[in-house]
Amino acid sequence: MTLESQTYAASGAPSDEAPAGPEQPQAQPAGHRSKRRGPLQLLRKIWLPIVILLVIAVAAFGVFRLHGVFGKTETTRPGSGLANDTKPFNPKTVVYEIYGPPGAVATINYLDLDAQPQIVRDVTLPWSLTLTTTAPAASANIVAQGDSDTIGCRITVNGELKDEKTNTGVNAQTFCLVKSA
Template identity: 30%
Template sequence: MKSAWVYGVVLLVLGVTAIFIAGLRLREIPDLAIGHSTKPPTLGRTGEKVIDYEIDGPAGTPVRLSYLDEQGNVKDVSADLPWRTSLRTHKLTLPTGVVAQSDADQVSCRIVVDGQSRDAQVSKGRFASVNCTVPVS
């Protein structure tokens, strides 16, 4: 019984040491030597972008087209010329594109981003087809 206090002191020292080490491990230590770095700057909300797809040709002519929506998914559409649609997004970058084929002798496509024409193509001939693409950033 005389040496029982030694076991108590050893257990107490081990417990205090474990609590101290756990506190160090759970605490954020800004030491670049162990791989910590500063947080990146917070960006503000990006402005809204408006993307307009336009397909033109002889009025009333049927057209089959595909375009990329604001999620990057392909949308297939059968419509009559002229055809237009608008997309609105807050994404930093967005792939955009439209492909169209018509029975008409002429068809044209245009992509307008925030009021600026970014791509325009015209195709002439039987079963005309056009392709417009713009990486929006």
Template identity: 40%
Template structure:
């Protein structure tokens, strides 16, 4: 009985060893000699923030860049705008502006399509626009 088990084990080891060399699975993986092509960004998305109001107005603006960081800027005349670009599938777009005027407005455009707009009236007007899925 022991001899039969030993012969069966030797036969199994021989068959498995032969199958491994037959399919080259015993050799380590070697990467291709040439590097892969560089990934080129597609579907670039342009997010444009606009502030509108009387031409002589001045004030401060706060908006989010494509990484979600707050950028602060000043304006001394209107209209004011800035465009940021990304290949990310979704961007949180937010802009807040306050000026020394009684009327102020903001807009967010994604690929030149209006997605958010708001106007404010009153002393030192403050306008706020938000798009959660730019």
């Protein structure tokens, strides 16, 4: 072995491998790419973020344009004539009534005009409650059970009878319902 044909490894020990010449390309480690990048390789790397940005831009523009058509009206702009406080229109008076033999006792469950359940325990009959609202619609519901053999309920709205029921039986129970008062 001659001195010109010896190559040295990283440790400094002589190696028997022949030097790489122009006709023998040097082997590169697996997964190693050439440091030279062309425009095609750069495009392969950044095409997805570019597409995402374009989709976001088109969607934002579309929402902006459609917002002007559907979501934005002149009555919601300050000073455009929309009144912040509405004046009461046709206030409604709802009257709940439970009746039975005088001196009978009942437990009553009803919905107030905000649809919140309420309970009144052990009241003497006859019983009534008057509620007033300015809401365009309200649901009136009342259930009662007494300690007598007869009990009845009645719901009136603005003086007009909307529902009335009377039931008999041991510890009689009744209910009245007006879906839209």
